[in-house]
Amino acid sequence: xxxxxxxxxxxxxxxxxxxxxxxxxxxxxxxxxxxxxxxxxxxxxxxxxxxxxxxxxxxxxxxxxxxxxxxxxxxxxxxxxxxxxxxxxxxxxxxxxxxxxxxxxxxxxxxxxxxxxxxxxxxxxxxxxxxxxxxxxxxxxxxxxxxxxxxxxxxxxxxxxxxxxxxxxxxxxxxxxxxxxxxxxxxxxxxxxxxxxxxxxxxxxxxxxxxxxxxxxxxxxxxxxxxxxxxxxxxxxxxxxxxxxxxxxxxxxxxxxxxxxxxxxxxxxxxxxxxxxxxxxxxxxxxxxxxxxxxxxxxxxxxxxxxxxxxxxxxxxxxxxxxxxxxxxxxxxxxxxxxxxxxxxxxxxxxxxxxxxxxxxxxxxxxxxxxxxxxxxxxxxxxxxxxxxxxxxxxxxxxxxxxxxxxxxxxxxxxxxxxxxxxxxxxxxxxxxxxxxxxxxxxxxxxxxxxxxxxxxxxxxxxxxxxxxxxxxxxxxxxxxxxxxxxxxxxxxxxxxxxxxxxxxxxxxxxxxxxxxxxxxxxxxxxxxxxxxxxxxxxxxxxxxxxxxxxxxxxxxxxxxxxxxxxxxxxxxxxxxxxxxxxxxxxxxxxxxxxxxxxxxxxxxxxxxxxxxxxxxxxxxxxxxxxxxxxxxxxxxxxxxxxxxxxxxxxxxxxxxxxxxxxxxxxxxxxxxxxxxxxxxxxxxxxxxxxxx
Numbered sequence: 001x002x003x004x005x006x007x008x009x010x011x012x013x014x015x016x017x018x019x020x021x022x023x024x025x026x027x028x029x030x031x032x033x034x035x036x037x038x039x040x041x042x043x044x045x046x047x048x049x050x051x052x053x054x055x056x057x058x059x060x061x062x063x064x065x066x067x068x069x070x071x072x073x074x075x076x077x078x079x080x081x082x083x084x085x086x087x088x089x090x091x092x093x094x095x096x097x098x099x100x101x102x103x104x105x106x107x108x109x110x111x112x113x114x115x116x117x118x119x120x121x122x123x124x125x126x127x128x129x130x131x132x133x134x135x136x137x138x139x140x141x142x143x144x145x146x147x148x149x150x151x152x153x154x155x156x157x158x159x160x161x162x163x164x165x166x167x168x169x170x171x172x173x174x175x176x177x178x179x180x181x182x183x184x185x186x187x188x189x190x191x192x193x194x195x196x197x198x199x200x201x202x203x204x205x206x207x208x209x210x211x212x213x214x215x216x217x218x219x220x221x222x223x224x225x226x227x228x229x230x231x232x233x234x235x236x237x238x239x240x241x242x243x244x245x246x247x248x249x250x251x252x253x254x255x256x257x258x259x260x261x262x263x264x265x266x267x268x269x270x271x272x273x274x275x276x277x278x279x280x281x282x283x284x285x286x287x288x289x290x291x292x293x294x295x296x297x298x299x300x301x302x303x304x305x306x307x308x309x310x311x312x313x314x315x316x317x318x319x320x321x322x323x324x325x326x327x328x329x330x331x332x333x334x335x336x337x338x339x340x341x342x343x344x345x346x347x348x349x350x351x352x353x354x355x356x357x358x359x360x361x362x363x364x365x366x367x368x369x370x371x372x373x374x375x376x377x378x379x380x381x382x383x384x385x386x387x388x389x390x391x392x393x394x395x396x397x398x399x400x401x402x403x404x405x406x407x408x409x410x411x412x413x414x415x416x417x418x419x420x421x422x423x424x425x426x427x428x429x430x431x432x433x434x435x436x437x438x439x440x441x442x443x444x445x446x447x448x449x450x451x452x453x454x455x456x457x458x459x460x461x462x463x464x465x466x467x468x469x470x471x472x473x474x475x476x477x478x479x480x481x482x483x484x485x486x487x488x489x490x491x492x493x494x495x496x497x498x499x500x501x502x503x504x505x506x507x508x509x510x511x512x513x514x515x516x517x518x519x520x521x522x523x524x525x526x527x528x529x530x531x532x533x534x535x536x537x538x539x540x541x542x543x544x545x546x547x548x549x550x551x552x553x554x555x556x557x558x559x560x561x562x563x564x565x566x567x568x569x570x571x572x573x574x575x576x577x578x579x580x581x582x583x584x585x586x587x588x589x590x591x592x593x594x595x596x597x598x599x600x601x602x603x604x605x606x607x608x609x610x611x612x613x614x615x616x617x618x619x620x621x622x623x624x625x626x627x628x629x630x631x632x633x634x635x636x637x638x639x640x641x642x643x644x645x646x647x648x649x650x651x652x653x654x655x656x657x658x659x660x661x662x663x664x665x666x667x668x669x670x671x672x673x674x675x676x677x678x679x680x681x682x683x684x685x686x687x688x689x690x691x692x693x
Contacts, residue, residue, distance in 0.1 A: 032070065032162045035060075037154040042351075045155045049132045056130040056152055060159055064123050064178065065168050071116040071161035073128065078151040079103045079110070084134060089150060092129040093117060103132070103150060120164070167277045171270040171310040176243075177217045179280055183242025184220040187611060191222045193497060194229040196248030202289035204493065204516035206296035207247050208483065210284055211497050212504035212511060213300035214243065221505075221614075223606045224497040226490045229254070244273065246283040249292060257283060259311065266295035269311035300510035330508040331360045332475060334452040340444030352383055352439035357432050361508055362450065363475055364426030364468030365457040365641065367652050372451035373418035376431075379443040380415060382408040392438030398423040398431050408438065421451055427467030427506075456642035456652040459589060460580035460620035462632055469507030471589045471641055472525045476509035480588070482521040483514055486530030491598065495605035496529040499593060502609040503527065526583055526590040529605075531598040539592070542582035544636030545621060574623035576604035581620060581636070589641070 038045055040058040047056045062068050073091060083105040090100045091114050099114030116128075132150040165182065168175065183189055191214065193207055207226075215222050229248065246253070250263035259269055266286045273279035284296045298314045299306070306312060331337050342360055343349055349356055384390055391407040398419050406417075419431065433440065455474060457464065464470050472481050483500060485492050496516075504511055520536065528539065540546065576595045583590045595604050604624055607613055612629075613622075619634030640656075642649055654660050 032160045035159045035161075037157045037159070040159075041154055042348075045153070047152050047154065049130070049150045049152065050148070054132065058128050059125050060128055061125045062121050062123050063163075063182065064175070065166050066123060066182070067164050067166060068121040068161040069164055071121055071159065072113050073116055074111065074113040074158050074160065075130065076111045076153040076156040077103075077109075078153070079105060079108050080147070080149045081105050081108070083148045083150070087132060087134050087148070087150075090129075090131045090133055092131075094126055095129070116159075121161070165278050167272070168280070171272070171280065172308060173270065173306040173310070173312070174308060176214075176270075176282075179243060180214065180218040180220070184218065187220050189214075189218060189220040189222050190225065190242065191501075192225045192227055192244040193494075194227045194244065194246050194248075196229040196246065196254075197252035199228075199488070199493075200289060201516045201518060202293050203247055204483075204485065204496075205514075206284055206289070206293040207245070207493070207497055208500045208514060208516060209293070209296035209300040209510060209512060210245050210247065210282070211501040213296070213303065214245070214282075215501040215504045216300070216303060216508070216510060221609045221611070222498060222501040223609075224494050224501065225602070226493040226497060228490065242279065244279065244281050246281055246285075247292060247296070248285060249289060250285045250287060253283070253285060257281070263287065266291040266298065266314040267311065268295050268299050268314065271310070297510075297512050301512055329360045330476070331362055331448065331450055333363075333366060333450045336447050336449045338444060339442060339446045339448070342448070343444075347444065349442040350444065352381075352441050354435050354439050355432065356435070356440060356442055357430060358442075358448070359431075360429055360448070362424060362426055362429055362468075363473075363507075364464045364470030365455050365474065366421075366426065366453040367456040367642075367648070367655075368421040368451050368453045369648075369651065370420075370422065370655075372421045372453070374421060374424060374451065375449040376417050376419065376446070377448075378415045378417070378446040379412065380408070380446075381412045381441040381443070382410050382435075382438055383440070384410050384438045386437065390437060392440075393436045394440070395434040395436070396431070397434065399425060399429060408435070408440065410438075421453070426464055426470060454642070454646070454648045454652070456640070456649060458638050458656060459641045460634075460636070460638070462578065462580055462591075462617040462619055462622060465506070465580060465591060466614050466617040467506060469503050469509075472503065472527055472591060473507040473509065473511060476507060478507075478509070478511035478514035480524035481511065481514040482524055482526050483516045484521055484526055484528040484530075485516065485518055486520075486528065487534045487598065488518060489598065491600075491602045492529055494602040495593065496527075498602070498605040498609055499527065499529065502614065521583075523585060523588070525588045526592075528590060528592040529601070530593075531595050531601065533598065535592070535594055538584060539590075540579075540581065541584045543579060545577075545579055545581070574625060575600060576608070576624040576630075578608060578617070578622040578630075578632075579620060582639070 037058055040060060041047075048054075049056060075089070075091070077089065079087075083103050085104070087103045088100045089103055089112075091098055093116050098116055099112075101110070101112045101114075103110070116126075130152060132148075134148070168179075180189060191211065193211065195203060195207070197203070211222055211224055229246065246257060250258075250267075257271070259267075259271075263285055264287065267283075269283050271281050271283065273281050284292055284299065286292045286295055295312075295314050299312075329342055331342065337360075339347070339349065339358065343358070349358070382392060384392055391409065393405055394408050395405040396403040396417060396419070401423050403419055403423065404417065406415075408415075433442075457470065459471060461470075465472065472478065483496055485496050500511075500514070520539070528535070575597065576593070578591070578593050580589065580591050582588070593601075593605065593608070595601050607624065607628060608622075608630055616630070616632065618632050621635050622630050622632035624630050640649075640653065642652065654664075
């Protein structure tokens with residue numbers, strides 16, 4: 001028995017080498033990319049092939065301006081006991097056989113790796129076919145082989161290759177999102193921003209719009225590195241292989257960055273980096289700083305109207321009056337949105353699913369009455385799983401909260417349902433349809449409508465700020481927002497632009513009305529960036545936090561007198577702080593980012609905007625500890641944000657503090673009782689007077 005087992009192993013190994021199958025250990029020295037086959041089959045984990053007439057096919061795509069070297073396919077399979085000798089598993093690429101392996105029923109589980117080609121694969125789509133072909137021994141035993149099968153495990157099988165980028169032959173604005181996604185590493189996109197000429201608030205405004213426009217074209221966090229451009233164009237020692245930004249007036253740009261035709265208007269253009277063939281430089285320029293800002297703002301706002309070429313001369317006809325709030329999954333109050341526009345034309349909702357998920361983003365700080373609901377009008381095609389057809393049951397969940405369930409009619413039908421506004425949250429929302437006993441397809445003409453809302457919230461709330469930008473941003477606009485750079489330094493600008501890019505992503509808006517400033521703002525909401533040494537102590541006058549040389553102190557939130565005692569901080573070694581509080585002037589909110597060392601501003605901002613830190617913000621204070629991790633908590637008291645002169649404010653106040661309803665009810669009962677008692681006493685006195693007469 002052992003001899004037969006060893007002989008079978010030898011036969012398999014020799015056949016593998018003979019037919020081009022490589023062992024799994026024969027890999028290149030470079031670390032390849034591993035792509036599971038489930039990523040090419042929309043999540044399908046297994047497929048069963050019957051010998052002779054079934055074919056499994058997947059399509060492998062190589063990205064534009066990339067090539068794949070040393071591409072190989074590793075397949076894990078399971079064969080049935082009645083598989084006959086001579087049966088082979090054949091692998092073809094673009095209808096050309098590249099390898100095969102014999103199957104043996106005595107070795108039901110197997111794995112092999114086949115080289116897909118001896119030359120690099122250029123950009124394109126490559127169909128890969130896998131077939132199980134019976135051998136000659138099967139001709140005399142057709143009855144036996146009729147049920148023979150081979151199961152391919154897609155979840156354990158994978159394509160491995162070494163990707164190599166190649167320079168773009170023709171730069172195009174439509175390629176920009178793809179370049180951004182390829183440049184990012186582990187969710188981080190390095191972004192050098194070079195300033196040419198004297199940096200004034202207008203150029204910083206332009207830089208804010210430039211990084212916001214790029215941030216809204218990618219899901220990655222931007223790590224901005226502000227630099228002063230030199231007269232002779234020199235790249236950062238060949239380290240940047242992605243996108244870099246150049247900001248400056250045309251007269252200040254070096255010859256290497258000048259286009260062939262002269263600059264006479266606000267202009268945005270893409271060009272190759274002379275020092276880095278794989279790098280792309282995005283230039284925002286004009287004859288003055290106002291035109292530079294106009295070019296950057298047009299780039300940020302008109303994300304769907306960019307030209308097809310590499311240069312855009314911004315003119316008055318190119319501007320749009322209505323701002324495009326992206327990305328696609330943003331929903332705003334009192335607005336009817338089609339799911340086709342919300343989810344995109346390639347939404348998985350258009351395919352039969354047992355579970356359908358609708359995702360959308362909502363601004364923060366919204367309050368609606370208890371009678372207000374999200375309205376959904378759905379057109380769905382229902383496919384029952386049983387014969388004869390029964391009515392599948394659909395269960396509606398909103399952000400993991402049960403909402404309702406009802407029966408579906410087989411076939412195409414229209415449905416209407418509502419979801420309480422109280423079940424929604426500021427930021428990302430997830431509405432899930434779980435279908436029992438069937439599958440549904442949601443048509444793209446289905447719509448959802450958010451109710452009309454009022455803007456009230458309990459502040460401070462760093463979590464609401466991190467997920468929606470509120471209260472610095474309301475309804476996707478930053479009309480009352482100032483970005484205060486307390487010091488004219490590159491590290492200060494790097495930190496501010498990094499935070500602004502993250503704020504634009506959280507708010508789903510380029511924030512074109514936000515104003516950069518070097519002087520302390522006197523009105524509106526403020527995003528302040530600086531250090532403990534250069535930030536005026538009076539700026540935190542409305543905050544329960546007080547900065548000291550050895551750390552911070554905070555006031556007791558439980559004391560309501562004029563003089564609140566200050567408590568010593570337990571996290572004095574902290575090196576960076578993020579706090580949300582009232583501004584020194586009335587009615588607005590400030591989010592302040594400070595470091596104890598001005599040189600650490602850039603790196604501290606990079607750590608803060610990482611997903612591990614940004615998604616865990618809460619309360620009103622976050623600090624970076626000695627391990628480089630941000631922790632957050634609530635140290636001060638809450639306050640109500642909203643229009644106090646509106647009647648809706650009191651409804652919001654009662655909903656936040658239900659005991660006020662109890663107090664109001666008891667006061668009403670006491671008042672009614674007192675009124676009845678006074679009326680009764682007066683009546684009795686009147687009766688006595690009448691009897692005395």
